[in-house]
Amino acid sequence: MEYVFAILVGLLMSASIYLMLSKKLVRVLMGIAILGNAVNLLIFTSGRLTRSVPPFIPEGSYLPLEQTANPLPQALVLTAIVISFSFLAYFLVLGYRAYQELGTDDVLEMRVAEPKGEEKPPLGY
């Protein structure tokens, strides 16, 4: 089962990298969205996929009675989902504001912070 998930994670990562190599900011943001999901799946898979019961311990005993699912990757994925979701929301607003202010969504034309043909520093002494 891990092999199938590994291939799926690889496909998602390559799709997101392809999108992030684009000049258009919207595609970059879509690539970021896919990347976040690919990473979550990767963490989930790295905790090993098993058919087992939820990690509950019955009353009166200190250990689970049978093999349980690994709860740690789920906690990690939950944290990572919250972070990637909040960042995606921020990026969408930032991308929209950038389009409003700079009039373009082509990252090669975003040259306000680093204008083309800047004057050189004083060359003599």
Add this chain to the structure above:
Amino acid sequence: MVTQPVQGADWLLVLPLLLTMAGGAVAIMLRKKTAVQPWIAIGVISLVVVSNLALLSHVLQHGVVTIVMGNWLPPFGIAFTADPMGALFALAASIVALCAAIYATGSIEASERRYGFFPFLILLLTGVTGAFLTGDIFNLYVWFEVLLIASVGMIILGNDKAQIDGGVKYAVLNFVATTLFLIATGLLYGLVGTLNMADIAIKVSELEGQGPIYGIAALYFLAFAMKAAAFPVNFWLPASYHTPRIVVSAVFGGLLTKVGVYALLRVVLMLMPETREWMGSFIGFVAIITMLSGVFGALAQTDIRRMIGYLVISGIGSMLAGLAVGNQIAVAGAIFYAAHSILCMTALYFLAGLMFNIGGSFSMRELGGLYTKSPLTAGCALVLLLAVAGLPPFSGFWPKVMLVEGALADGRGLVAASILVTGVLTAIAIGRFWIFCFWRGGPEGTEDGTLVPQADGSVAANAVSLPANITLSLGALTAIIILVGVFPEGVMAIVSKGAASLVDPNAYVQSVFGVWP
């Protein structure tokens, strides 16, 4: 094994985080009371400075200290572990944040205070301090995100076109870097099945270089090199660091890249020593190119803020050289250099802000004659610039001595030569900076020497008064840089202990588990 109740002094490990989280929450709630905001920030961060000072002296006396959350014994609970390196960086970061809060009292307007400058500053310090003190690798990722979220809020404060342009590049590339960090952490968890750093150090040493640990280490190196702005992945820094308010640039230039360097030292050097040796030559190559490209970039800039940005990059190359060499003295040099760079880069951005206040421009062509307007500023600038070039007797000199000594002891002559050549080129760059901005008579277009003070007292007409907030924050940092440069023994003892606990993580592991299992 942690079996005793938590000692009173061990609470010092989490006290800075509790203070900053509570302070940040209060500052957000009082967001609209713009007159009160700076005092909350200064009060909270002053307490954090005191707490970090106590933590550093505790660590120096008692060795590495550990506290686990909720008494979940390691490796299961989240551990906080402070060694001399982490405690020193946390102290330097809180000093810088305090100076930034003081500087901001006079430079951040009411509208920008309402948009949350001071809460962001306090929360940025939370993220940075947490990253320096945590002993859990996923927790390190979480602190990276805390400081990244605070920093993206700060970088667009002011809403200019240039800020949004720089903000897009900064936020996207840094988010990709932390995601790479998360990918590497997921793979590492799949390989060793633990997230506690001390436990990872044990498990990785048991692997004996087998398995996919090399790929994971390379991915960590890429992720942290991107955060630290090492050569091929550093172009987000000069594209964004000059756009925000100058106090924001100062905090970023001082703290953010150094968190990347800290993570490199902690993860690649301490947790994966075998793979660091395997990558050593490559890291050395990256370090050399970063140093040289940074200083050449600095030579080619007109805007003084962008020039300082390239000097930040050049300094990162020197710290990576310590990682590439990897013996104790070079690592101690890298830690010393990082602590020096936290203070010095922040002070340089403060200086740029002061120069804008006096001279009305950030362009090296339009500045000039600042010496006659404020000799004190000129003297302060000379101290900071000589420190950044690594010339004695200021704080930049000693780490370079240690780095060169370590590189030569390891037989890496090329790295040592590059550090020295970078020092010479930096001296040329900062010499031009000082001559053009301070020493020449006036800006371009004016007759040179027209503003030189006359014997009849026309200096008084020329002189400007310095704002108290800038004088205080810049003066404090400059004083520390001079003191550390003249009396380096104290810091040298701390960084030697820090390097020893990185090169041989035995003390670190013992602090968490009691014994090396």
